[in-house]
Ligand SMILES: N[C@@H](CCSC[C@H]1O[C@@H](n2cnc3c(=O)[nH]cnc32)[C@H](O)[C@@H]1O)C(=O)O
């Protein structure tokens with residue numbers, strides 16, 4: 078029997094169950110095991126989190142981001158992906174120090190905790206800094222070092238790819254298993270074929286999945302069709318890059334054959350609607366992907382192409398943009414969009430979370446519905462998709478640990494991090510000019 082000193086009861090709320098029903102119940106958590114003991118009436122525990130007028134739901138999972146890019150929030154707006162990366166982002170990223178990446182990551186993790194995100198998939202560099210911040214924050218993550226070969230000589234490209242593989246091996250199961258890893262060839266047009274042929278098999282041997290940007294813009298499609306005579310996802314499949322463990326960011330410009338390939342192989346798509354809109358990359362065919370049985374997760378991408386990391390914003394964007402894709406207001410309905418941000422994201426990036434039930438992981442967000450913009454409550458799930466903001470989250474719990482109680486973050490010093498991030502961001506931009 079669990080020692081009474083190790084339990085937390087989330088009391089007096091409405092619970093979002095795995096079948097997307099909502100019922101009044103308490104939730105009892107085994108803090109040490111990081112598990113939900115029971116979802117039932119009148120449960121008692123050592124510590125109590127009040128959930129009056131609140132919805133108790135699975136923690137959100139941000140399945141594609143570059144979290145340290147918070148330092149570049151608002152740095153370069155109003156331009157398309159290629160010029161945004163090449164003229165602004167990559168030059169300033171060349172000036173980033175490991176300490177910059179630690180501080181930018183901590184700022185993003187505070188933003189995650191304050192908006193009910195309990196897990197994420199990140200791809201950047203200086204991953205040891207990102208892993209250390211993640212461990213301290215109490216959050217769950219899949220991390221990778223993204224490598225690019227284009228623009229580098231063979232030695233440089235090979236070293237970057239090797240770093241990606243070494244990081245994937247070194248940090249898998251770090252932070253008591255809260256951290257897992259992937260191998261990230263940045264995209265199918267920024268990593269040349271020979272490096273994909275050499276390093277993808279080694280990721281399989283290391284037992285880590287692939288995470289890469291795919292078909293984000295037409296400029297990521299046409300060169301592959303021209304050079305290889307096939308669509309990008311057929312090219313990726315020929316290289317063994319599409320399995321049920323792999324997750325592809327964006328997939329905006331995919332045709333029917335590529336949608337079928339995703340469905341057949343079981344590879345997941347991470348939809349990033351705000352980034353796609355802000356960079357004018359296009360409208361991903363989400364309802365077609367869902368109808369084909371493709372698993373779709375949700376991601377904010379980086380804070381320089383969003384520009385916040387609020388996954389409730391992203392759920393709303395997905396539900397709204399998904400309707401415009403085919404001009405059908407029934408598409409990407411509220412439940413579909415919320416599922417993307419919980420179960421869809423979790424299964425895409427291999428985190429054992431996404432559903433709130435007895436025996437499940439204690440990764441939970443408690444959303445306070447006691448507010449004018451959430452009144453009346455005809456349907457909790459409708460509000461999650463069309464009205465809830467990250468700032469409505471009252472408590473955040475991950476792996477049984479309380480990361481935020483009544484909007485106060487417990488594992489990171491929010492004020493100190495905001496001050497340091499502002500200083501580092503100013504210095505960084507100064508160095509880049
Ligand atoms: N090691 C690489 C950097 C890769 S980190 C991941 C990269 O993805 C970039 N990135 C951010 N958002 C997107 C996107 O939407 N599409 C493609 N790349 C992006 C990000 O700025 C960063 O440069 C190098 O040598 O430059």
Ligand SMILES: [Zn+2]
Pocket residue numbers: 141142143290326378379
């Ligand atoms: Zn990205």
